Amino acid sequence: MxxxxxxxxxxxxxxxxxxxxxxxxxxxxxxxxxxxxxxxxxxxxxxxxxTNVFATTQQVSCYRPEVPFFTTGTTDGYTGMTPCPGATTGEDTGAAGPYPTQIGSAAGYPAAGPKLVNDHSESDLRVDPNHPNHVIGSSKWFASAEGYNHVLGFYESFDGGQTWPVQGHIPGYEGFSDDTDPVGAFDGYGNYYSLILPYQFAYFGGALGGGSKLFQKSKLPNPTMPPEAVTVSVRPVGAKFAPDWITTHSNSAGVTGPDFVEIDNSQGQEPDKQWIAIDNNPSSPNYNTIYAMFVNFSFDGLMSKAYVSTA
Known part of the structure; x- marks a missing residue:
């Protein structure tokens, strides 16, 4: 030794x-x-x-955020949250009024009008198994990078990525402060599924505060939405325009609302790291089965667990 x-x-x-x-x-x-x-x-x-192509600069995208944030602006090198100069995407920017999931927001929410999407990160890219030239990418769609204030957005190509004419924010969950962790999948028919992780927070001091986030239930901006969830938006085969998404689901009681895979109302429980996969093998007994996976992190002394939901 x-x-x-x-x-x-x-x-x-x-x-x-x-x-x-x-x-x-x-x-x-x-x-x-x-x-x-x-x-x-x-x-x-x-x-x-x-060749390299800049995809998200080919259109101007805007949406109405649930939580406004203006405090930093350009002083620290960020672009700040700015009014929409005019979207070219054809998406619902929220200019006509709040989105369905924003109805019932607390006083001061949502933002007074649509804001410009000025930053992106964390991209995910998927190829249609039936039409390889049909590609959909998704990423975080920021209205305020310094406030970490974003939904998820998508950009779609029909010529193998040479051009990306259809893009915009993924609708359905604008009533949350953030929609995060982009991941998607095509089924065997050509429908595209985006598995989304929406959650709520408020800013300490409000829109002009210091940017620190508050997650207490009593401080959340939208009491009609859960603090956190795992959700789905579906872009059906043949969709041509930015708003062409299925974002609601009718449950067994006949009630139509957001398509929640999981709802987390417990303080100290946090779903995260979601992923979606679809069996695209026509000879498989599980052909077109959708697998939605996520982990529920526990901060109250319980064990964190991974979950899978199928459809």
Whole structure:
């Protein structure tokens, strides 16, 4: 045992000496063994005629946020929450009034009007199994990056990603402060499902406060919506325009409302890390079965658990 320890102590010195006398090839340390160099990688783009396209800048998108936030503006390098200059997406911007899930919001909510989507992050990309040139991407759709204030948005291509003419925010859950963690899937018919994680918070000090978030039930902006949930919006096969989404569901009692997969009303319970997968194998006995998965993190001493729901 002692000999092994002494050998281990001596090895770093030997390695240092060896490296000191060995010539270092150009580019050493920049790539793992077997990984193409930057030059080779760039050349593969040219051989395969790969081009880069800015998708979300091809349209102007706006929506009416549930929670307004203006305090920081551009002073810290952010664009701030700004009024909509005029959307080109054809989506429902909320200019005519609050969205259905915003009816019943507390005083001061939702925002007075639609705001410009000025930032994006955390993208997810899916290819229609029946039509490979049909691609739908989704990402966080920010009205205020510094306030972490966003819904989810989508951008759709019918020519394999060369152009993205149809895009906008994913409707159905604008009555929450945030819709987050974009992930989607196509079924075997070509319907696209977006599994969404909406949740509520308010800002300490309101829209002009410091930006700290409040999650207490008594402080939440929309008492008609749960504090957190896992939900679904569906873009049916053949949809052509930004508002063409199915966002409601009729339950066994005949009541129509948001398509909730899971509702979390408990303080200290937090659903997160949702994922959706659909069996697209026509020979499978589970063909077109939808699997919605998420974990429920517990902060009240109980064990965090992963869940799956099928449809």
């Amino acid at each position: 002692k000999q092994r320890r002494l050998l281990a102590v001596g090895m770093p010195f030997f390695v240092v000496i060896a490296l000191a006398v060995m010539p270092v090839p150009a580019g050493a340390g920049t790539n793992r063994p077997g990984v193409p160099s930057d030059t080779d990688y760039a050349a593969s783009y040219a051989r395969s005629k790969v």
